[in-house]
Amino acid sequence: MPPNIVCVSIDSLRADFCSFIEDSEETTPFLTRLSNNATVYESAITPSIWTLPVHSSIFTGLFPPEHGILTGNERLGDHPTFAEQLQGANYTTKVFYSNAWLDTADILRGFSTGWSSQPSNQSNTTIKKKTSDRIEYLSPRIQEAIKKGYLYYQDSRPRKVYDLYSMWRSSETSLTGKDTDGEHDVNSAITEMKDIKEPFCWFLHLNEAHWQYKPPNPYHTAFTDRSISALIKNVIHWQNRVYGSRPNRLKTIAGDITPPTREVETFRNLYRGGIRYCDSLVQKLVESLKSAGVWDDTIFILFGDHGDSFGEKGVFGHHFSMDESLIQVPLLIRDPTGQISPGRVSQPVSLVDIYPTILSLAGADIPENSGFDLSKETRDEAFSYYDISEHDYYTNDYGVDKDNLPPPTQHIVWRSQSEKVIHYPISDEYHAVGENEKELKKLLQEHKAGFNLLDTGENKLSKNVQDRLEMMGYLQE
Template sequence: MTHKQPNILFLMADQMAASALPCYGHPLVKTPHLSRLAEEGVVFDSAYCNSPLCAPSRFTLMAGQLPSRIGGYDNAADFAADIPTYAHYLRDAGYTTALSGKMHFCGPDQLHGFEQRLTTDIYPADYGWFVDWENFDARPSYYHNMSSVTQAGPCVRSNQLDFDDEVTFRAKRFLYDYVRNGEQRPFCLTVSLTHPHDPYTIPQEYWDRYDHDAIDLPRVPYSRELMDPHSKRLRHVYQLDEETLNDAQIRKARHAYYGAISYVDDQIGAVLKTLEETGLADDTIIVFSGDHGDMLGERGLWYKMSWFEDSARVPMIVHAPGRFAPGRVRESVSTMDLLPTFAEFANDGIAPEYAAPLDGRSLLPHLTGSGGHDEVIGEYLGEGAIAPLLMIRRGRYKFVHSAPDPDQLFDLEADPLELDNLAQQPAYLDLCKQFRDEIASRWDYARLHDEVIASQRRRKLVSRALMQGRVTPWDHQPVFDASTQYMRNTIDLDDLERRARFPAASVE
């Protein structure tokens, strides 16, 4: 690494399954821009989120700490303002920090270290999406249902297109303003798109990039024999029974999802083009990842909320050819590792003094070929669960434990589709005991369960109370000073045009 602090461009896509990208082997999906980043960068073949649900995954990613340490239990959990994030650490290290797009912050603090937030969020910032384990069968209206699949297909416009078009525009504008204003600080710009998250709909242009008849159906279709207790609960939560879907509907949903991935790729391509045009590319480390995956009908499951591979595994690419040799990393890592990685990018490869204990570990040893860890720790505490669902991924094995359910142990080298649960096989009883003992040492399970329930009760009351009478929203309100934009009488016209033009006009 060089002594000059690099810029960091962090690109995120919501609900992006690693297995759906060509750089991870998918034969149909088209992503020329992401594929170029993968060819020139370091690809992590076994990267995971630490909680397969939007908000807790993002809180963990930003804080480098597990959900149980920061109270990030579900999609309406409060993300406390005093939890240091990568934006805080980078800003403290001299960076200008900006967010364009989704981060699903819940609570009054909607910045969490970002100096600028260029858009609002697509999701609400209050506690209204609380989870209630004590009343599991009382299904809230905001939970996923199967309309995303049954109504899948082309569209002209959607809520998510409105959002992501703005995300891309604001990200490009940030880069243009950065060079036009002569900013001397390095930047960390996070660009977080909400596609390819359901609903599964996309404009005809992207639908037409794929032959409908060529769209693959799930490799592992639904069967009763595959239904572990948590999977049954998930199907109940999103109202999926054995008669709900047919193959034609599943194919349409997957077709639209692939089209949405191509849309994401085009938006990323537009941001990367701006990075090149502004002359910033050579000094910028580009990181691409996601918050969790999407089951897309595999095993009869949809969306996320489980520890199966398509739900929990995410893409991760680090592109900086001048710093890190292109290659692939086989060891298991997680998005929780990004905070210490970003902090070391900013500090010439040296870890700063952290203000809070980190659960994440730097990826720099992997990037420089000097070793690195091979372990992911995960917690799922959200909708569809009735108790903590804990995961350890190490070496070739993945172990999943929830007190009400039978344990799950998969050998992902021999069984990548997770069809053979080894937990009850005599040859693996000792290994399962080792994992259970480790879980007992890592977590006070009963205490964690009680803490989740207590948080749910508090937020349920607060959410109900704050909707009575005058409602004061917490949603981020971007402010743009129109008096300083475009042509105004407070600045000389020639001076204004000179400042706005990039690159500067040559003087003959």
């Protein structure tokens, strides 16, 4: 019987905030214990710095310039995903997630969806329906006034303050006692174990380390002693001021908005709380796999899709930079088949390598790709590509002088923090760290010259996806 495979992607998880790799704070106690019987890749580099192109690379084994999924307006071309390959090898493949970017570009080909409904905003949806049912007999003018008032209240500062205060004063994980999105997805995966069919491949994506940094009780105070009122002000005022809209994010990067040092430290500590919460969700998932009797036959892969910056190079969030706070991510593989030996690997690896590694460990056919099979090969350099030059996040006019923004296209070849070269293609300038600039520049040029580009189709975000992305803060104007 081929091994089962469970992949867990944690959004915005940077390596140096994980205690099983570097952070002195105990952010990942369960993963630290798990890492004793796993392989930890200490120099894993993501192929890009935001969710959509990164997952497109993981599912295809191709770098962003190759697969061409750069803005959300493209559809993945004719290249098999690892889920499609595993389906061909008689695997049951399911995905559990809430981040709407994964619903774009047709990148989940080969996966069936492992949940019955989206958890986000469940209580609000129920209230909306009840309100709609009760006012349908009123005049259209009164109906419209009531609906506008309701929507204003839902998005108002008093409502947000009330929700946060209630969540952090309650022993439940949310105001209504319902699951967070991540817990809903983990619970959905656990439910699926009742009728599990082996071999299976599950992919779970957790968004609980991503902005907004407001982990549920008790994780909100795991790394800070600030009062609830101070934490609420941080979320409602300062996080919104820095991250809450596209103009604010760009103005912060341009230097027009500068959050106080103490508030930035609170961003970091609430972020740590979100990581600790993710660690608890992973523990819950693994313990359920053990209870179901399938853990001993399951390859477990966990990674961060990209990091998050807290002012490094002037950047907050995950755009406009190739700093290690964004490109260096955790990667852990627990392989009970013995094809990958437990231990720590300091050489560079790429998240693109997950594609051939999964297919190799499963004994499935491996299409041509740009990754390295980590059970057989090692690499000396890793590469990452960022390009939003055609993305409306950059091209729209938000009242920000683009001369004050970093370049919208950046490419890097990386050997270590002390040996790397970044290329800015628009100006054709290079920034080198270390003594081997000439060699690394040539390697980066050769890497790009060797790409075989996929023909992508056109993709349009559905209203449902747009609404969910806006609710997550991505499309706020």
